[in-house]
Amino acid sequence: MFQIQALNKRPIQNNQRTLIFWLGLTAGIPFVFYLFFVLSASGWNILTAIVTVLQNDLLLLIAIGAYFGVVYYILSMPSKKIDVVASDETITIDNNSFETTNLIAWSVVELDDCFEFVIKFQESRTPYQYIYITKESHDLQKALSYFSNNFPYDEQINTTDRMHNFFRLIGVK
Numbered sequence: 001m002f003q004i005q006a007l008n009k010r011p012i013q014n015n016q017r018t019l020i021f022w023l024g025l026t027a028g029i030p031f032v033f034y035l036f037f038v039l040s041a042s043g044w045n046i047l048t049a050i051v052t053v054l055q056n057d058l059l060l061l062i063a064i065g066a067y068f069g070v071v072y073y074i075l076s077m078p079s080k081k082i083d084v085v086a087s088d089e090t091i092t093i094d095n096n097s098f099e100t101t102n103l104i105a106w107s108v109v110e111l112d113d114c115f116e117f118v119i120k121f122q123e124s125r126t127p128y129q130y131i132y133i134t135k136e137s138h139d140l141q142k143a144l145s146y147f148s149n150n151f152p153y154d155e156q157i158n159t160t161d162r163m164h165n166f167f168r169l170i171g172v173k
Helices: 016-041 046-056 058-075 139-150 162-169
Strands: 002-007 081-086 090-093 096-099 103-110 114-121 128-134
Touching: 002 139, 114 139, 128 139
Parallel strands: none
Antiparallel strands: 002 081, 002 128, 081 090, 090 096, 103 114, 114 128
């Protein structure tokens, strides 16, 4: 039996600037192309372009702002503490139970402020499970010894979930 407390996502510290930059970039790219088109069509008259955009596409501006706000709110939510409980038959991660026979491999990634455990299961709706343990936590040693004694370690699974790796790169996950 093994029980620890972990986090469901990486603790966000000073990543708000990075988050704002990436969200602004993704939300603003279509609008920048549209504004460039309006500017070129209006003979580079900025006042005409702004009036045209506000008259014709106020709904587009509101939609981009709402998209930006909702995604920023979701991604900047603080980490939640979750319980990880393991026995000989099952591993429970925040009320989701997995059979230990379905665990293919695990790996750990050292991040700036914590360790990310990547756990891969076979035949699961979500094959990758991620838990985060801060470097100061006493549960880190428990988790390392439990996984290393019972399951195969495979560093290759760190690179297979591309979307997660992208979020990790920009500092969100």
